[in-house]
Amino acid sequence: MIAGIGIDLVEIARIERIATRWGDAFLGRVFTLREIDSCSGRARPATHFAGRFAVKEALLKSLGLGLGMGVRLREIETVNERDGRPRLRLYANALRILEGRGIRRTHLTITHTKDHAVAVVVLEADSPGPRGAELDTDPHE
Template identity: 30%
Template sequence: MHIGIDIVEVPRIAKALNRGNKGFLNAVYTAGEAAHIEQAHAGDVRAAGIWAAKEAVVKAFGVGFSEGVTFRDVEVRYTATGQPQAVLSGKLASLAVDRSLQVLSISISHTENYAVATALVGPVSAEVRPV
């Protein structure tokens, strides 16, 4: 099992989002994430949480944003009950297959000023069982 964690300052993400164009939003977030951010009451807080989750996932894989892995290789989606899930694509998905690893769980939390996320990565054969 591998764990990744990240914390980010919400104002830093808000500043990048509010530069006047959607360059940052489109470079870092998938279309689904961007729509989720734009629909949220506190979009900058939501964006920071998703950013932290992406960082936590790549840290859990031990690669960070290197070896061809990009921000858009991790997409954060939400279940009907609001639980975040990480969906992999691109180079990170290939790395996961090569290493027989999968994202077992992610968790995101935030305040007005900070967002934090954790990711748990483990073998494809691992099961996550409800407690």
């Protein structure tokens, strides 16, 4: 049963500007050491930092939370499987919130263009979560 869906779009240049201005202070506040190592070793680090930032925001949206609502961004980590697929690894409050809501699986995708990074997170639970909007089945439209 789908328990939450979140999507986020990040402007890569914005992340690059912030990282240039604040350097390690920004990176260390937002990203885990593993994420910093992974992104810094890429040809276009800002693109990959933007993608991981989008993941963090998309997860918060899938939970109905915003920044500063009990989950620190470093509690949300994107790691890659051996085949390159991204996967969420959660810590502390982020993990407790998902476990408390009965979330058993997470699904994640990230994509980039020259200017933007987008991430989508889908949360899956074994039991029914909040209901979505009913489909409009009016045959007269």
